[in-house]
Amino acid sequence: MFHQDESFSLIIFGATGNLAQLKLIPALYDLVAAGLLPPKMSIIGVGRKELSNAEFRDYSYRVLHQPNRHHQHPIQDDLAQKLLDRMHYIAGDISQPAIYEQLSAMSQQEKSCDNKIFYLATYPDLYQTIFNHLEDSGLNQQKCGFVRVIIEKPIGTNLDSAHQLNRLLNTYYQEEQIFRLDHYLGRETLQNLLTFRFGNSLFEPLINHETVDHIQVTASEDFGIGERGGYYDSVGALKDVGQNHILQMIALATMDAPTAFTNQEITSKRTELLRELIPETDKLVFGQYEGYLQEKGVASNSDRDTFFALRTQIKNKRFAGVPIYVRAGKMMARTVTEIAIVFKDQTKGLLQHLSQDQDHRNILIYRIQPNEGIVLRFLSKKPGFDLQLQDEYLQYCYKHSAADLPDPYLRLLIDALRGDQTFFVDAAEVEAQWQFIDPLIAARQHLHPYTAGSWGPIAAQKLIEADGRKWIEPSVSFCSL
Numbered sequence: 001m002f003h004q005d006e007s008f009s010l011i012i013f014g015a016t017g018n019l020a021q022l023k024l025i026p027a028l029y030d031l032v033a034a035g036l037l038p039p040k041m042s043i044i045g046v047g048r049k050e051l052s053n054a055e056f057r058d059y060s061y062r063v064l065h066q067p068n069r070h071h072q073h074p075i076q077d078d079l080a081q082k083l084l085d086r087m088h089y090i091a092g093d094i095s096q097p098a099i100y101e102q103l104s105a106m107s108q109q110e111k112s113c114d115n116k117i118f119y120l121a122t123y124p125d126l127y128q129t130i131f132n133h134l135e136d137s138g139l140n141q142q143k144c145g146f147v148r149v150i151i152e153k154p155i156g157t158n159l160d161s162a163h164q165l166n167r168l169l170n171t172y173y174q175e176e177q178i179f180r181l182d183h184y185l186g187r188e189t190l191q192n193l194l195t196f197r198f199g200n201s202l203f204e205p206l207i208n209h210e211t212v213d214h215i216q217v218t219a220s221e222d223f224g225i226g227e228r229g230g231y232y233d234s235v236g237a238l239k240d241v242g243q244n245h246i247l248q249m250i251a252l253a254t255m256d257a258p259t260a261f262t263n264q265e266i267t268s269k270r271t272e273l274l275r276e277l278i279p280e281t282d283k284l285v286f287g288q289y290e291g292y293l294q295e296k297g298v299a300s301n302s303d304r305d306t307f308f309a310l311r312t313q314i315k316n317k318r319f320a321g322v323p324i325y326v327r328a329g330k331m332m333a334r335t336v337t338e339i340a341i342v343f344k345d346q347t348k349g350l351l352q353h354l355s356q357d358q359d360h361r362n363i364l365i366y367r368i369q370p371n372e373g374i375v376l377r378f379l380s381k382k383p384g385f386d387l388q389l390q391d392e393y394l395q396y397c398y399k400h401s402a403a404d405l406p407d408p409y410l411r412l413l414i415d416a417l418r419g420d421q422t423f424f425v426d427a428a429e430v431e432a433q434w435q436f437i438d439p440l441i442a443a444r445q446h447l448h449p450y451t452a453g454s455w456g457p458i459a460a461q462k463l464i465e466a467d468g469r470k471w472i473e474p475s476v477s478f479c480s481l
C-alpha cells in the first residue's frame with residue numbers, strides 16, 4: 001500500500017492526553033498488527049509532561065495494556081516493540097518555538113523526503129499557535145512529500161465558530177491537506193450503507209416517499225458521562241453526538257447515489273442532503289437524566305441536555321412528507337445505535353381483517369451497534385390450516401464480533417496516510433451540520449427530567465405519538481453472537 005522508500009512522520013500534539021491514550025496509541029498498535037505500518041514511519045509525541053523517549057515508550061506500553069482497550073486482543077510484545085521502536089517524544093509548551101526547532105532538526109535528519117501528518121489531539125484554542133509555529137519553522141512546506149493535518153471534533157461550537165475555524169485552517173492549508181475526523185464515519189457498519197444501498201438493485205428503488213412511512217434513528221447509551229463531566233457539561237447531547245454522528249447516519253442512509261465512488265462525489269452528496277434537512281424547532285425535546293447534577297465535573301445547577309429527541313424532514317422530492325424521528329441520550333434503557341426505515345402498511349388492503357390493528361409494517365434496520373447487522377422485517381403466513389399472520393426477519397449479521405471489525409481510528413488513520421478523504425468531513429459539510437443544529441439550540445425551552453434506565457422523557461414519546469406513530473423498541477434478539 002505504501003512504497004517501501006516513502007518516509008512518514010506522524011506528529012501527535014497532545015500525545016499524553018486522553019484521546020491519544022484511548023484511541024490513537026491503540027490504533028497505531030492495530031496498524032502494526034495489521035501489517036500496515038509503513039516501513040519508514042516515525043511517530044513523534046508532543047506534550048507538556050517531562051518525559052524522555054524511553055519514558056514515553058514505557059508510557060505507551062502501559063497504555064496498550066489498559067483494560068478499557070484491547071482487552072479482547074492480547075497485546076503481543078513483539079508487535080508492541082515494533083511500534084515502540086518508532087516512537088519519540090518532545091516535551092515542552094506548544095506555544096513556544098522550542099518544540100518546532102526540535103521537530104525541524106528531526107525532519108532535517110531524514111535523508112529522504114518526509115511526508116508529515118500533524119495530528120492535533122489537543123485543545124482547539126491551541127490550533128492557531130501550532131499552525132503559526134509550523135509555518136514559521138518551515139514545517140508546513142511541501143517541498144517534497146506531503147503535509148496533512150488531522151483535527152477532531154468539536155469543529156466549532158456553532159456555525160460561526162466552525163466557519164472561523166475553517167478560515168483559520170484554510171489560511172495555512174489547502175482543503176485536500178485537512179482531515180476533519182469524525183470517527184463515526186470510520187465505522188464498518190456505516191460505511192457499508194453505501195455498498196448495501198447502491199450496490200443492490202433490491203432496496204434503493206423502494207426508499208422514497210411512495211413506500212416509506214417514516215425513518216427512526218436511535219442512539220442510546222445505558223451509561224452516564226463517566227469521567228467526562230467537565231467536557232460533557234459544556235456541550236450536551238445535541239452537540240456531542242447530534243451535530244456529528246447522528247447527522248452522518250442520516251446523510252448516509254438517505255443521500256442520493258453518488259455518480260462515482262470518489263471523495264468529492266460522496267462528500268458532496270452527504271453535504272447536499274444535510275442542506276436539505278429541515279430543522280423543525282417545534283418538534284424538539286431536551287432531557288436530563290435524574291442524578292446528572294451529582295456527576296463529577298457537572299455544575300450543580302447545570303441545565304445541560306443529556307438527551308434529545310427531534311423530528312426532521314428532507315426538503316427534496318424523493319422524501320417529501322417522510323418524517324425522520326431521532327432520539328439520543330445517556331443513561332437510557334439500552335446501548336444501541338440503529339436506523340430503522342419503516343415502510344407503509346400493506347395490511348390495510350387485502351389482509352386488513354387479519355391484522356387486527358397490529359403493526360405489521362416492513363422495517364429495514366441498519367444496526368450500527370451492538371449486534372451489528374442489517375435486518376428486514378416482513379410479513380408471513382403462520383404455518384397452519386388457517387390464514388394467520390406473523391412477522392419474520394431476514395437478517396445479515398456481520399460475521400465478526402464487534403471487536404474484530406476494523407477499528408474506526410485505524411481505518412481513518414490509514415485513509416489519512418493514503419490521502420483518501422472520503423470518510424472525513426470537509427468545510428462545507430461541517431458548516432451544513434451547524435446550519436441545521438444552530439436553530440435547534442436557539443429554540444430550546446424546556447429541559448425534561450427522565451429516569452435513568454428509561455427511554456427518555458415522556459415528552460419524547462408524545463413527540464412521535466402526536467403523528468400517530470410509536471418508537472420502535474430496538475431488539476437485541478437478532479445477531480447476538
Ligand SMILES: NC(=O)c1ccc[n+]([C@@H]2O[C@H](COP(=O)([O-])OP(=O)(O)OC[C@H]3O[C@@H](n4cnc5c(N)ncnc54)[C@H](OP(=O)(O)O)[C@@H]3O)[C@@H](O)[C@H]2O)c1
Nearest residue numbers: 014015016017018019047048049093094121122123152154
Ligand atoms: N478524549 C476523547 O475521547 C476525545 C474524543 C474526540 C475528540 N476529542 C478532542 O481531542 C482533543 C484532546 O482531548 P483530550 O481528551 O485528549 O484532552 P486531554 O486529555 O486534556 O489532553 C490534552 C493534551 O494536550 C497537551 N497539551 C495541552 N496544552 C499544552 C501545551 N500548552 N503544550 C503542550 N501540550 C499541551 C496535554 O499535554 P500534558 O498532559 O503533557 O499537559 C495533553 O497531551 C480535544 O479537542 C477534544 O475535544 C477528544
